[in-house]
Amino acid sequence: MTNNQPTPEAIMRLINGYWATGILGAAATHSLFTHLDGGADTADRLASLAGISERGAQTLLDGLVSLGLVELNDGRYANTAEASTFLVEGRPADLSSFAKLKLTHMGGMVDLPEVVRAGGPVRDAAVEVADNPHWAEVVPAIAAQSVPVARIAAETLGLAEAGEISILDVGGGSGIYSAIWLGLNPAARATQLDWGPINELATRLVAERGVGDRFTCVDGDFHATDFGTDAYDVAVYSHIAHQEGPEDNVAILSRLRSALRPGGTLVLCDYVVEDDRSGPPFPLIFASEMLLKSKQGGTWRRADYHAWLTKAGFEDISFQSTPSPATLVFAR
Structure with missing residues (x-):
């Protein structure tokens, strides 16, 4: 041997x-x-x-x-x-709640062979609905994942020195981007669009960080709720694209483009794979999560994001790797 x-x-x-x-x-x-x-x-x-x-x-x-x-x-x-x-x-990027949450998800993997055969979820668990009580556990648990990435995005855009800017976070969940950015910039204001029960959680979590007076929520489904026109300097679309299909992503990104003021920036964050699907490892394996839980979602390639953003009217598109498994995309 x-x-x-x-x-x-x-x-x-x-x-x-x-x-x-x-x-x-x-x-x-x-x-x-x-x-x-x-x-x-x-x-x-x-x-x-x-x-x-x-x-x-x-x-x-x-x-x-x-x-x-x-x-x-x-x-x-x-x-x-x-x-x-x-x-x-208690540390800012603490993932212990997420580790405990994933412990409860292990049993769901037994469905994967049948899900692979069917091409999508085989159980109708009604997860993606506004009144699912699991949001109270899930939303705070996953917030810490975005802490380092939100800080990197703020540094890249110079948000701390940007003055009186207006931020829109679509599907913002815990409100972690707003909380971090408002903490860095005392003149900024943020609006989050998400389902009512999730916004209630975000309002509490953002208030705990001492910036709740500059944080506003709009209750609604971001597929149908109006984003406004020329209303925001920065928009966030974080960890949403992977649960949406190509057509819905283009439609949402187009509306985000309209919601931005001239010169405004969209900050997109997600698990992005290389164009030949050779890596990175985490986004590749995360695709199985989407197959289990989403009818149309997936882990999309850089080329997909570039094509969708271009179709939505963005011209200046750049990708930035982070120390986390997620990639930042900036579009203007």
């Missing part, structure tokens, strides 16, 4: 990939990363603080070391830099 022969190790890790979701979700549920950050560096200390068994704490620590989220040195455990930034509760 030579070193060049294939081994089953990588495939075995993939087959058992649900272990990673389970370990991370369980660790987040019991605040292990937060306790580690506070100095609980052994299994017995973690068990005591988290209120779990020492055997359970040790098992989670072993799994987290395997996943590269926890380091072990001289018998002491500590968060890696990534875990410290993204999994300690």
